[in-house]
Amino acid sequence: MDAPQIGQLVGAALAPAQLAVCVLAIVRRLWRILPYFTAYLMLLVLIEGARWAVILGAGMNSPAHMWTYWMTQPVLLFARGAALADVCRAALGLYTGVWRFARTLLILSAAFMVAFAVIHMGETARVTSYLIFLERELEFAVLLSLLLLLVMSRYYGLTLERPLDGIALGLGFYSSIVIISSSILIGSLNLRWWAFSLARSLAFVVTLGFWAFSLRAPLPERELPEMGTVESYESGSQAVRDRMRELNQRLMGLMK
Amino acid sequence: MDGVTLYIVFAAVLLGTAAALLRHPREEKGRRGPRSEQAEEFFPIHSRYFPQVRRMLSPEDVTYMSDRASPALFRRWKQSLQHAGSLYLEGLREDFHRLNRLARVLALRSPKLRPKQELELAWLNLRFEMLYGIVRCRLWLGRPAEQYLAKMAGLIGSLGRQLEQTSLGLTVRPGALTP
Numbered sequence: 001m002d003a004p005q006i007g008q009l010v011g012a013a014l015a016p017a018q019l020a021v022c023v024l025a026i027v028r029r030l031w032r033i034l035p036y037f038t039a040y041l042m043l044l045v046l047i048e049g050a051r052w053a054v055i056l057g058a059g060m061n062s063p064a065h066m067w068t069y070w071m072t073q074p075v076l077l078f079a080r081g082a083a084l085a086d087v088c089r090a091a092l093g094l095y096t097g098v099w100r101f102a103r104t105l106l107i108l109s110a111a112f113m114v115a116f117a118v119i120h121m122g123e124t125a126r127v128t129s130y131l132i133f134l135e136r137e138l139e140f141a142v143l144l145s146l147l148l149l150l151v152m153s154r155y156y157g158l159t160l161e162r163p164l165d166g167i168a169l170g171l172g173f174y175s176s177i178v179i180i181s182s183s184i185l186i187g188s189l190n191l192r193w194w195a196f197s198l199a200r201s202l203a204f205v206v207t208l209g210f211w212a213f214s215l216r217a218p219l220p221e222r223e224l225p226e227m228g229t230v231e232s233y234e235s236g237s238q239a240v241r242d243r244m245r246e247l248n249q250r251l252m253g254l255m256k
Numbered sequence: 257m258d259g260v261t262l263y264i265v266f267a268a269v270l271l272g273t274a275a276a277l278l279r280h281p282r283e284e285k286g287r288r289g290p291r292s293e294q295a296e297e298f299f300p301i302h303s304r305y306f307p308q309v310r311r312m313l314s315p316e317d318v319t320y321m322s323d324r325a326s327p328a329l330f331r332r333w334k335q336s337l338q339h340a341g342s343l344y345l346e347g348l349r350e351d352f353h354r355l356n357r358l359a360r361v362l363a364l365r366s367p368k369l370r371p372k373q374e375l376e377l378a379w380l381n382l383r384f385e386m387l388y389g390i391v392r393c394r395l396w397l398g399r400p401a402e403q404y405l406a407k408m409a410g411l412i413g414s415l416g417r418q419l420e421q422t423s424l425g426l427t428v429r430p431g432a433l434t435p
Contacts, residue, residue, distance in 0.1 A: 095365070101369045172271055179267035228365040
């Protein structure tokens with residue numbers, strides 16, 4: 001069996017694996033905490049099914065399959081963006097103040113990356129490389145947003161619990177593999193198409209593994225945090241800020 | 257480094273950082289949700305012992321020891337003092353972190369945040385860490401530090417008092433934060 005055939009075999013294994021993870025998510029009632037992510041899993045199954053229908057009808061290397069693949073890929077990418085937004089909301093949404101602040105930062109960072117992609121789109125000539133370029137930039141936005149979420153969670157002393165941790169890791173892992181493989185394909189390193197497809201398929205199998213592992217047991221019940229008042233935050237953080245500033249000034253005095 | 261390599265390296269670094277951030281801190285393994293806020297967690301401990309440290313670092317002791325002790329013994333004594341001063345500075349930093357964490361808990365539990373205020377707190381925290389490093393270097397070089405340590409201890413104490421008055425009822429008992 002040669003390498004392209006292995007690639008096709010891994011690709012064929014994706015559909016049942018996606019279906020299995022989707023069923024697992026439904027069994028675990030994942031939609032209660034991650035409705036968009038659950039919808040993304042269902043969309044994956046539907047689109048993968050449609051792609052295989054085209055492959056069986058017209059062939060793997062047919063223009064019909066290429067067209068179907070590249071036309072459905074942006075739909076999946078935006079669905080993945082929505083799934084990540086869902087993870088962010090599930091991670092921080094219970095803390096309304098922090099969530100509003102984080103949401104603004106996440107939107108700004110994602111908007112910056114999308115704007116960057118749009119500005120640099122003219123640098124590519126062919127339609128395929130244009131789509132790959134756009135996909136890479138949007139995956140970068142996903143990865144950066146994920147990192148921002150994790151930094152903010154850590155800053156405020158929160159940890160992503162199961163299943164959010166595994167789902168976030170899966171999303172980040174797949175995005176980074178897409179960025180790396182697309183960069184090699186766009187660049188001058190001359191990556192073959194089958195190797196590009198194989199890398200992505202394997203990465204997605206690993207990603208499905210992360211998701212399945214995070215859904216291995218019934219989901220833990222989430223406890224609602226005890227919230228304070230705006231007034232106590234205002235006065236408390238004002239005190240901290242003033243004292244920090246004063247302390248820094250005194251420390252600066254030591255430098256003189 | 258060309259654009260392709262830069263993208264690859266950047267993606268790998270971002271993924272590595274994300275994986276590291278997803279790892280639960282050792283003391284938090286097995287704990288669900290945010291850390292529980294125990295009052296003791298925010299207590300400034302080290303700044304309470306400043307009177308003892310002040311006596312240890314007083315200039316009179318230096319004069320006394322320089323007059324009576326042999327040069328070798330005096331040098332060793334000075335080194336010990338420097339070491340103790342550094343340890344105390346480390347303790348003050350720990351106190352600062354505890355109170356800083358209280359500020360974050362206040363933010364976490366607030367229904368509304370001021371983004372500008374949060375960014376300023378993060379920036380001040382960063383500045384404190386940088387300045388602390390420089391002060392530590394000065395201590396290590398043997399510069400007098402008693403009065404500065406006193407200022408830092410006093411500052412942390414008053415920060416504790418203010419936060420105590422405005423705390424969210426996090427079961428912090430009166431007098432717990434004040435050294």
